[in-house]
Amino acid sequence: MKEFWNLDKNLQLRLGIVFLGAFSYGTVFSSMTIYYNQHLGSAITGILLALSAVATFVAGILAGFFADRNGRKPVMVFGTVIQLLGALLAIASNLPGHVNPWSTFIAFLLISFGYNLVITAGNAMIIAASNAENRKVVFMLDYWAQNLSVILGAALGAWLFRPAFEALLVILLLTVLVSFFLTTFVMTETFRPIVKAKEEAENIFQAYKTVLQDKTYMIFMGANIATTFIIMQFDNFLPVHLSNSFKTITFFGFEIYGQRMLTIYLILACVLVVLLMTTLNRLTKDWSHQKGFIWGSLFMAIGMIFSFLTTTFTPIFIAGIVYTLGEIVYTPSVQTLGADLMNPEKIGSYNGVAAIKMPIASILAGLLVSISPMIKATGVSLVLALTEVLAIILVLVAVNRHQKT
Numbered sequence: 001m002k003e004f005w006n007l008d009k010n011l012q013l014r015l016g017i018v019f020l021g022a023f024s025y026g027t028v029f030s031s032m033t034i035y036y037n038q039h040l041g042s043a044i045t046g047i048l049l050a051l052s053a054v055a056t057f058v059a060g061i062l063a064g065f066f067a068d069r070n071g072r073k074p075v076m077v078f079g080t081v082i083q084l085l086g087a088l089l090a091i092a093s094n095l096p097g098h099v100n101p102w103s104t105f106i107a108f109l110l111i112s113f114g115y116n117l118v119i120t121a122g123n124a125m126i127i128a129a130s131n132a133e134n135r136k137v138v139f140m141l142d143y144w145a146q147n148l149s150v151i152l153g154a155a156l157g158a159w160l161f162r163p164a165f166e167a168l169l170v171i172l173l174l175t176v177l178v179s180f181f182l183t184t185f186v187m188t189e190t191f192r193p194i195v196k197a198k199e200e201a202e203n204i205f206q207a208y209k210t211v212l213q214d215k216t217y218m219i220f221m222g223a224n225i226a227t228t229f230i231i232m233q234f235d236n237f238l239p240v241h242l243s244n245s246f247k248t249i250t251f252f253g254f255e256i257y258g259q260r261m262l263t264i265y266l267i268l269a270c271v272l273v274v275l276l277m278t279t280l281n282r283l284t285k286d287w288s289h290q291k292g293f294i295w296g297s298l299f300m301a302i303g304m305i306f307s308f309l310t311t312t313f314t315p316i317f318i319a320g321i322v323y324t325l326g327e328i329v330y331t332p333s334v335q336t337l338g339a340d341l342m343n344p345e346k347i348g349s350y351n352g353v354a355a356i357k358m359p360i361a362s363i364l365a366g367l368l369v370s371i372s373p374m375i376k377a378t379g380v381s382l383v384l385a386l387t388e389v390l391a392i393i394l395v396l397v398a399v400n401r402h403q404k405t
Contacts, residue, residue: 003137003278008129011138013187014122015145017076020175021115022146026153028168031161032108039101048105055109056116057359063120064352065204072125072348073189079117080180086110087173094166111176118179120355124348127339128190135339136289139332140281147273191347207349216401217341217350223394224334225357225364226387227297231327232365233304237380238262240369245311245377256313265307265320272324280328289340290399292333294392299326301388305381337395341402 004012036045059079067075090107093100130138160168212218242258242265249256256264284292303323307316342350372380 003134004141007134007138007141010125010129010187010190013182014125014129015138015141017118017122017179017182018142019145019149020179021118021149023149023153024111024172024175026150026155027157027160028172029108029112031157034161035165036101036105039099052109052112053359053362055113057355059113059116060120060355061204061208061352063117064124064348064350064355065207067121067124067191067348067351068207068346069348071189072121072128072191073183073187075121076118076125076183076187077180079114079121080176080183082114082117083111083176084114084173084180086114087169087176091166091169091173094169096166111172116355118183120351121348123351123354125190127342127347127351132340136285136332136336137281139335140277142335143328143331144273144277147270147277151267151270151274207346208353211343211346211349211353214343216398216405217338217353219394219401220338220341220398221353221357223293223391223398224338224354225360226391226394227293227300227330227334228357228361229364229387230297230301230304230384230391232361233368233384234266235362236365236369237372238265238304238307240372241308241377241380242316246316247311247313249313261313261316265316268317268320269324269327272321273328276325277328280325281332284329287329287333289333289337290395292329293337293395296326296328296330296333297388297391299323300330301384302326305384308377308381308384337399341398 004015007015033045033049036048040048063075063079086107086109089110090104093103093107126138126142127135156171157168239259239262242262244258246258246261248258287295300323303319303321303326306319306322310316310319338350338354339347368380368383375383
Protein backbone atom coordinates (compact mmCIF):
# COMPACT_ATOMS: atom_id res chain seq x y z
CA MET A 1 0.00 0.00 0.00
CA LYS A 2 3.06 2.26 0.06
CA GLU A 3 2.43 3.06 -3.60
CA PHE A 4 -1.07 4.33 -2.75
CA TRP A 5 0.09 6.79 -0.07
CA ASN A 6 2.77 8.20 -2.39
CA LEU A 7 0.16 9.25 -4.96
CA ASP A 8 -1.39 12.67 -5.51
CA LYS A 9 -4.41 13.31 -3.26
CA ASN A 10 -6.78 13.44 -6.24
CA LEU A 11 -5.57 10.05 -7.43
CA GLN A 12 -6.15 8.59 -3.95
CA LEU A 13 -9.69 10.01 -3.96
CA ARG A 14 -10.36 8.68 -7.46
CA LEU A 15 -9.28 5.18 -6.39
CA GLY A 16 -11.53 5.44 -3.32
CA ILE A 17 -14.50 6.41 -5.48
CA VAL A 18 -13.81 3.47 -7.81
CA PHE A 19 -13.75 1.16 -4.79
CA LEU A 20 -17.13 2.46 -3.59
CA GLY A 21 -18.66 2.22 -7.06
CA ALA A 22 -17.45 -1.33 -7.66
CA PHE A 23 -18.63 -2.30 -4.18
CA SER A 24 -22.11 -1.02 -5.05
CA TYR A 25 -22.03 -3.01 -8.27
CA GLY A 26 -21.13 -6.16 -6.40
CA THR A 27 -23.88 -5.72 -3.81
CA VAL A 28 -26.82 -4.70 -5.99
CA PHE A 29 -26.14 -4.35 -9.72
CA SER A 30 -24.82 -7.87 -10.22
CA SER A 31 -28.19 -9.26 -9.09
CA MET A 32 -30.52 -6.81 -10.86
CA THR A 33 -30.97 -9.17 -13.82
CA ILE A 34 -32.59 -11.61 -11.37
CA TYR A 35 -34.76 -8.78 -9.98
CA TYR A 36 -36.04 -7.72 -13.42
CA ASN A 37 -36.60 -11.30 -14.49
CA GLN A 38 -38.68 -12.00 -11.36
CA HIS A 39 -40.88 -8.93 -11.77
CA LEU A 40 -41.01 -8.38 -15.54
CA GLY A 41 -40.03 -11.60 -17.29
CA SER A 42 -37.01 -12.58 -19.36
CA ALA A 43 -38.10 -10.90 -22.63
CA ILE A 44 -38.49 -7.45 -21.09
CA THR A 45 -35.35 -7.97 -19.00
CA GLY A 46 -33.28 -8.39 -22.15
CA ILE A 47 -34.63 -5.13 -23.58
CA LEU A 48 -33.94 -3.27 -20.33
CA LEU A 49 -30.35 -4.53 -20.21
CA ALA A 50 -29.82 -3.41 -23.80
CA LEU A 51 -31.17 0.07 -22.94
CA SER A 52 -28.81 0.22 -19.96
CA ALA A 53 -25.85 -0.58 -22.22
CA VAL A 54 -26.84 2.21 -24.62
CA ALA A 55 -27.27 4.70 -21.77
CA THR A 56 -23.85 3.96 -20.29
CA PHE A 57 -22.24 4.32 -23.72
CA VAL A 58 -23.90 7.73 -24.22
CA ALA A 59 -22.74 8.75 -20.73
CA GLY A 60 -19.14 7.97 -21.66
CA ILE A 61 -19.35 10.01 -24.87
CA LEU A 62 -20.85 13.03 -23.10
CA ALA A 63 -18.46 12.81 -20.16
CA GLY A 64 -15.42 12.74 -22.43
CA PHE A 65 -16.48 15.88 -24.30
CA PHE A 66 -17.53 17.94 -21.29
CA ALA A 67 -14.49 16.86 -19.25
CA ASP A 68 -12.31 18.56 -21.88
CA ARG A 69 -14.61 21.54 -22.20
CA ASN A 70 -15.50 22.25 -18.55
CA GLY A 71 -12.94 20.30 -16.51
CA ARG A 72 -12.96 16.89 -14.85
CA LYS A 73 -14.42 17.78 -11.46
CA PRO A 74 -17.69 19.42 -12.63
CA VAL A 75 -18.54 16.33 -14.68
CA MET A 76 -17.77 14.04 -11.75
CA VAL A 77 -19.87 16.15 -9.35
CA PHE A 78 -22.78 16.17 -11.80
CA GLY A 79 -22.46 12.39 -12.14
CA THR A 80 -22.66 11.84 -8.38
CA VAL A 81 -25.74 14.10 -8.16
CA ILE A 82 -27.48 11.95 -10.78
CA GLN A 83 -26.45 8.85 -8.82
CA LEU A 84 -27.95 10.33 -5.66
CA LEU A 85 -31.27 10.96 -7.40
CA GLY A 86 -31.25 7.41 -8.74
CA ALA A 87 -30.47 5.88 -5.34
CA LEU A 88 -33.29 7.84 -3.67
CA LEU A 89 -35.74 6.78 -6.40
CA ALA A 90 -34.62 3.13 -6.03
CA ILE A 91 -35.41 3.21 -2.30
CA ALA A 92 -38.77 4.91 -2.89
CA SER A 93 -39.61 2.28 -5.53
CA ASN A 94 -39.00 -0.66 -3.20
CA LEU A 95 -40.76 0.24 0.02
CA PRO A 96 -42.43 -2.71 1.76
CA GLY A 97 -45.69 -3.44 -0.04
CA HIS A 98 -45.04 -0.80 -2.74
CA VAL A 99 -42.58 -2.32 -5.21
CA ASN A 100 -42.44 -0.73 -8.67
CA PRO A 101 -39.97 -2.49 -11.01
CA TRP A 102 -40.38 0.11 -13.77
CA SER A 103 -39.35 3.07 -11.62
CA THR A 104 -36.64 0.82 -10.16
CA PHE A 105 -35.26 0.38 -13.67
CA ILE A 106 -35.28 4.15 -14.22
CA ALA A 107 -33.49 4.57 -10.87
CA PHE A 108 -30.72 2.15 -11.79
CA LEU A 109 -30.49 3.66 -15.26
CA LEU A 110 -29.79 7.03 -13.59
CA ILE A 111 -27.23 5.44 -11.28
CA SER A 112 -25.44 3.73 -14.19
CA PHE A 113 -25.52 6.90 -16.28
CA GLY A 114 -24.12 9.01 -13.44
CA TYR A 115 -21.47 6.45 -12.53
CA ASN A 116 -20.18 6.33 -16.11
CA LEU A 117 -19.95 10.13 -16.14
CA VAL A 118 -17.80 9.84 -13.01
CA ILE A 119 -15.66 6.99 -14.33
CA THR A 120 -14.95 8.53 -17.76
CA ALA A 121 -14.07 11.96 -16.36
CA GLY A 122 -12.15 10.24 -13.56
CA ASN A 123 -10.06 8.29 -16.08
CA ALA A 124 -9.13 11.58 -17.71
CA MET A 125 -8.19 12.87 -14.24
CA ILE A 126 -5.95 9.84 -13.66
CA ILE A 127 -4.01 10.56 -16.84
CA ALA A 128 -3.75 14.27 -16.08
CA ALA A 129 -2.69 13.85 -12.43
CA SER A 130 -0.24 10.98 -12.99
CA ASN A 131 3.08 10.90 -14.84
CA ALA A 132 5.00 8.41 -16.94
CA GLU A 133 6.70 6.98 -13.85
CA ASN A 134 3.63 6.22 -11.71
CA ARG A 135 0.79 5.90 -14.23
CA LYS A 136 1.07 2.13 -14.53
CA VAL A 137 1.02 1.86 -10.73
CA VAL A 138 -2.15 3.97 -10.60
CA PHE A 139 -3.93 1.77 -13.13
CA MET A 140 -2.71 -1.32 -11.25
CA LEU A 141 -4.18 -0.01 -7.98
CA ASP A 142 -7.39 0.97 -9.80
CA TYR A 143 -7.81 -2.59 -11.08
CA TRP A 144 -6.88 -4.07 -7.68
CA ALA A 145 -9.43 -1.88 -5.87
CA GLN A 146 -12.20 -2.90 -8.27
CA ASN A 147 -11.59 -6.60 -7.73
CA LEU A 148 -11.35 -6.33 -3.94
CA SER A 149 -14.56 -4.32 -3.73
CA VAL A 150 -16.40 -6.72 -6.05
CA ILE A 151 -15.43 -9.64 -3.78
CA LEU A 152 -16.70 -7.82 -0.68
CA GLY A 153 -19.79 -6.49 -2.42
CA ALA A 154 -20.73 -9.82 -3.99
CA ALA A 155 -20.45 -11.56 -0.62
CA LEU A 156 -22.72 -8.98 1.00
CA GLY A 157 -25.13 -8.98 -1.95
CA ALA A 158 -25.44 -12.76 -2.02
CA TRP A 159 -26.22 -12.71 1.71
CA LEU A 160 -28.78 -9.88 1.72
CA PHE A 161 -30.30 -9.65 -1.78
CA ARG A 162 -33.26 -11.96 -1.18
CA PRO A 163 -34.07 -11.30 2.51
CA ALA A 164 -33.09 -7.61 2.76
CA PHE A 165 -33.02 -5.93 -0.66
CA GLU A 166 -34.05 -2.60 0.92
CA ALA A 167 -30.99 -2.72 3.18
CA LEU A 168 -28.75 -3.10 0.11
CA LEU A 169 -30.37 -0.03 -1.43
CA VAL A 170 -29.65 1.96 1.72
CA ILE A 171 -26.01 0.81 1.58
CA LEU A 172 -25.95 1.90 -2.07
CA LEU A 173 -27.26 5.35 -1.08
CA LEU A 174 -24.60 5.69 1.63
CA THR A 175 -21.76 4.83 -0.77
CA VAL A 176 -23.05 7.41 -3.26
CA LEU A 177 -23.28 10.03 -0.50
CA VAL A 178 -19.66 9.40 0.47
CA SER A 179 -18.61 9.66 -3.20
CA PHE A 180 -20.56 12.92 -3.54
CA PHE A 181 -18.86 14.39 -0.44
CA LEU A 182 -15.37 13.37 -1.58
CA THR A 183 -15.88 14.62 -5.14
CA THR A 184 -17.54 17.92 -4.20
CA PHE A 185 -15.67 19.05 -1.11
CA VAL A 186 -12.30 17.25 -1.07
CA MET A 187 -11.24 16.68 -4.68
CA THR A 188 -9.61 19.52 -6.61
CA GLU A 189 -9.58 20.20 -10.34
CA THR A 190 -6.59 18.81 -12.26
CA PHE A 191 -7.35 20.38 -15.63
CA ARG A 192 -7.99 23.97 -16.61
CA PRO A 193 -9.65 24.05 -20.03
CA ILE A 194 -8.54 26.75 -22.44
CA VAL A 195 -11.40 29.20 -22.93
CA LYS A 196 -12.00 29.74 -26.64
CA ALA A 197 -14.15 32.23 -28.47
CA LYS A 198 -17.62 30.96 -29.33
CA GLU A 199 -16.81 30.67 -33.02
CA GLU A 200 -13.61 28.71 -32.26
CA ALA A 201 -15.06 26.28 -29.72
CA GLU A 202 -15.51 22.72 -30.97
CA ASN A 203 -18.87 21.03 -30.75
CA ILE A 204 -19.10 17.41 -29.67
CA PHE A 205 -19.02 16.11 -33.25
CA GLN A 206 -15.90 18.09 -34.13
CA ALA A 207 -14.16 16.96 -30.95
CA TYR A 208 -14.74 13.29 -31.64
CA LYS A 209 -13.99 13.67 -35.35
CA THR A 210 -10.50 14.83 -34.36
CA VAL A 211 -9.98 11.71 -32.25
CA LEU A 212 -11.34 9.40 -34.95
CA GLN A 213 -8.84 10.91 -37.41
CA ASP A 214 -5.95 9.87 -35.17
CA LYS A 215 -5.04 6.72 -37.09
CA THR A 216 -2.48 5.53 -34.56
CA TYR A 217 -4.94 5.64 -31.68
CA MET A 218 -7.74 4.05 -33.71
CA ILE A 219 -5.43 1.16 -34.69
CA PHE A 220 -4.71 0.73 -30.99
CA MET A 221 -8.46 0.80 -30.32
CA GLY A 222 -8.83 -2.07 -32.78
CA ALA A 223 -6.32 -4.07 -30.74
CA ASN A 224 -8.11 -3.09 -27.52
CA ILE A 225 -11.51 -4.15 -28.86
CA ALA A 226 -10.02 -7.51 -29.89
CA THR A 227 -8.64 -8.21 -26.41
CA THR A 228 -11.82 -6.92 -24.76
CA PHE A 229 -13.70 -9.42 -26.94
CA ILE A 230 -11.64 -12.17 -25.27
CA ILE A 231 -12.44 -10.77 -21.81
CA MET A 232 -16.16 -10.61 -22.67
CA GLN A 233 -16.23 -14.39 -22.97
CA PHE A 234 -16.54 -14.35 -19.18
CA ASP A 235 -20.12 -13.13 -19.61
CA ASN A 236 -20.93 -14.85 -22.89
CA PHE A 237 -19.58 -18.21 -24.08
CA LEU A 238 -17.89 -19.35 -20.85
CA PRO A 239 -21.22 -19.59 -18.94
CA VAL A 240 -22.78 -21.42 -21.91
CA HIS A 241 -19.88 -23.86 -22.16
CA LEU A 242 -19.81 -24.62 -18.44
CA SER A 243 -23.60 -24.95 -18.27
CA ASN A 244 -23.76 -27.36 -21.23
CA SER A 245 -20.54 -29.33 -21.02
CA PHE A 246 -19.04 -29.23 -17.52
CA LYS A 247 -18.93 -32.64 -15.85
CA THR A 248 -20.51 -32.34 -12.42
CA ILE A 249 -18.40 -33.48 -9.46
CA THR A 250 -18.98 -33.82 -5.73
CA PHE A 251 -16.39 -32.29 -3.41
CA PHE A 252 -16.74 -33.23 0.29
CA GLY A 253 -20.48 -33.68 -0.21
CA PHE A 254 -20.79 -30.35 -2.11
CA GLU A 255 -21.99 -30.71 -5.70
CA ILE A 256 -20.17 -28.57 -8.26
CA TYR A 257 -22.06 -28.21 -11.54
CA GLY A 258 -21.67 -25.76 -14.41
CA GLN A 259 -23.12 -22.62 -12.81
CA ARG A 260 -21.17 -23.19 -9.61
CA MET A 261 -17.99 -23.79 -11.58
CA LEU A 262 -18.51 -20.38 -13.20
CA THR A 263 -18.80 -18.80 -9.74
CA ILE A 264 -15.60 -20.56 -8.63
CA TYR A 265 -13.86 -19.30 -11.79
CA LEU A 266 -14.93 -15.70 -11.10
CA ILE A 267 -14.01 -15.83 -7.41
CA LEU A 268 -10.65 -17.38 -8.29
CA ALA A 269 -9.94 -14.52 -10.70
CA CYS A 270 -10.82 -11.81 -8.17
CA VAL A 271 -8.84 -13.43 -5.34
CA LEU A 272 -5.74 -13.89 -7.51
CA VAL A 273 -5.89 -10.24 -8.57
CA VAL A 274 -6.10 -9.07 -4.96
CA LEU A 275 -3.28 -11.38 -3.81
CA LEU A 276 -0.86 -11.20 -6.75
CA MET A 277 -1.36 -7.80 -8.40
CA THR A 278 1.40 -6.01 -6.50
CA THR A 279 3.86 -8.90 -6.82
CA LEU A 280 3.38 -9.33 -10.57
CA ASN A 281 3.57 -5.58 -11.11
CA ARG A 282 6.91 -5.56 -9.30
CA LEU A 283 8.23 -8.46 -11.39
CA THR A 284 7.20 -6.82 -14.67
CA LYS A 285 7.97 -3.19 -13.78
CA ASP A 286 10.78 -3.03 -16.34
CA TRP A 287 8.61 -4.36 -19.16
CA SER A 288 7.46 -1.99 -21.88
CA HIS A 289 3.70 -1.40 -22.06
CA GLN A 290 3.72 -3.13 -25.45
CA LYS A 291 5.34 -6.23 -23.95
CA GLY A 292 2.84 -6.27 -21.08
CA PHE A 293 -0.04 -5.96 -23.56
CA ILE A 294 1.20 -8.81 -25.76
CA TRP A 295 2.17 -11.31 -23.07
CA GLY A 296 -0.78 -10.48 -20.85
CA SER A 297 -3.36 -10.81 -23.62
CA LEU A 298 -1.64 -13.97 -24.88
CA PHE A 299 -2.02 -15.65 -21.48
CA MET A 300 -5.65 -14.48 -21.33
CA ALA A 301 -6.38 -16.02 -24.71
CA ILE A 302 -4.59 -19.29 -23.84
CA GLY A 303 -6.44 -19.55 -20.52
CA MET A 304 -9.84 -18.89 -22.07
CA ILE A 305 -9.24 -21.25 -25.01
CA PHE A 306 -8.08 -24.00 -22.63
CA SER A 307 -11.27 -23.43 -20.60
CA PHE A 308 -13.35 -24.05 -23.73
CA LEU A 309 -11.48 -27.20 -24.77
CA THR A 310 -11.85 -28.94 -21.39
CA THR A 311 -14.88 -30.05 -19.40
CA THR A 312 -13.52 -31.19 -16.02
CA PHE A 313 -12.73 -29.31 -12.82
CA THR A 314 -8.93 -29.41 -12.53
CA PRO A 315 -8.03 -28.35 -16.12
CA ILE A 316 -10.60 -25.53 -16.03
CA PHE A 317 -9.31 -24.39 -12.64
CA ILE A 318 -5.76 -24.28 -14.02
CA ALA A 319 -7.01 -22.44 -17.11
CA GLY A 320 -8.61 -19.86 -14.80
CA ILE A 321 -5.25 -19.27 -13.12
CA VAL A 322 -3.49 -18.84 -16.49
CA TYR A 323 -6.18 -16.42 -17.70
CA THR A 324 -6.05 -14.31 -14.54
CA LEU A 325 -2.25 -14.05 -14.50
CA GLY A 326 -2.49 -12.71 -18.04
CA GLU A 327 -5.20 -10.23 -17.13
CA ILE A 328 -3.16 -8.94 -14.17
CA VAL A 329 -0.26 -8.10 -16.52
CA TYR A 330 -2.46 -6.93 -19.39
CA THR A 331 -4.81 -4.51 -17.62
CA PRO A 332 -2.41 -1.80 -16.35
CA SER A 333 -0.31 -2.17 -19.52
CA VAL A 334 -3.19 -1.56 -21.95
CA GLN A 335 -4.50 1.38 -19.91
CA THR A 336 -1.06 3.01 -19.67
CA LEU A 337 -0.30 2.38 -23.34
CA GLY A 338 -3.63 3.92 -24.32
CA ALA A 339 -2.89 6.99 -22.18
CA ASP A 340 0.52 7.42 -23.84
CA LEU A 341 -1.13 7.50 -27.28
CA MET A 342 -3.63 10.25 -26.38
CA ASN A 343 -3.36 13.92 -27.29
CA PRO A 344 -2.88 15.62 -23.86
CA GLU A 345 -5.27 18.44 -24.83
CA LYS A 346 -8.14 16.04 -25.62
CA ILE A 347 -7.79 13.34 -22.98
CA GLY A 348 -11.50 13.46 -22.13
CA SER A 349 -12.57 12.96 -25.74
CA TYR A 350 -10.09 10.10 -26.15
CA ASN A 351 -11.56 8.43 -23.07
CA GLY A 352 -15.02 8.94 -24.53
CA VAL A 353 -13.98 7.14 -27.71
CA ALA A 354 -12.41 4.40 -25.60
CA ALA A 355 -15.88 3.76 -24.17
CA ILE A 356 -16.93 2.17 -27.49
CA LYS A 357 -14.78 -0.91 -26.90
CA MET A 358 -17.16 -2.48 -24.39
CA PRO A 359 -20.40 -2.32 -26.43
CA ILE A 360 -18.66 -3.36 -29.66
CA ALA A 361 -16.88 -6.27 -27.96
CA SER A 362 -20.11 -7.22 -26.20
CA ILE A 363 -22.05 -7.33 -29.47
CA LEU A 364 -19.35 -9.43 -31.16
CA ALA A 365 -19.19 -11.79 -28.18
CA GLY A 366 -22.98 -12.17 -28.28
CA LEU A 367 -22.84 -13.02 -31.99
CA LEU A 368 -20.20 -15.64 -31.24
CA VAL A 369 -22.56 -17.26 -28.74
CA SER A 370 -25.28 -17.27 -31.40
CA ILE A 371 -23.16 -19.24 -33.87
CA SER A 372 -21.49 -21.45 -31.23
CA PRO A 373 -23.98 -24.34 -31.72
CA MET A 374 -22.70 -24.61 -35.31
CA ILE A 375 -18.96 -24.20 -34.73
CA LYS A 376 -18.80 -25.85 -31.27
CA ALA A 377 -16.21 -25.06 -28.60
CA THR A 378 -13.38 -25.88 -31.00
CA GLY A 379 -14.57 -23.27 -33.49
CA VAL A 380 -15.00 -20.67 -30.75
CA SER A 381 -11.46 -21.40 -29.56
CA LEU A 382 -10.14 -20.90 -33.11
CA VAL A 383 -11.94 -17.54 -33.32
CA LEU A 384 -10.30 -16.46 -30.05
CA ALA A 385 -6.87 -17.54 -31.30
CA LEU A 386 -7.25 -15.54 -34.52
CA THR A 387 -8.54 -12.56 -32.53
CA GLU A 388 -5.44 -12.63 -30.32
CA VAL A 389 -3.15 -12.76 -33.36
CA LEU A 390 -5.00 -9.75 -34.80
CA ALA A 391 -4.66 -7.86 -31.49
CA ILE A 392 -0.90 -8.43 -31.38
CA ILE A 393 -0.45 -7.29 -34.99
CA LEU A 394 -2.51 -4.13 -34.43
CA VAL A 395 -0.76 -3.11 -31.22
CA LEU A 396 2.65 -3.59 -32.86
CA VAL A 397 1.56 -1.37 -35.77
CA ALA A 398 0.16 1.29 -33.42
CA VAL A 399 3.28 1.44 -31.24
CA ASN A 400 5.55 1.51 -34.29
CA ARG A 401 3.58 4.45 -35.77
CA HIS A 402 3.70 6.28 -32.43
CA GLN A 403 7.47 5.84 -32.11
CA LYS A 404 8.02 7.16 -35.63
CA THR A 405 6.05 10.34 -34.90
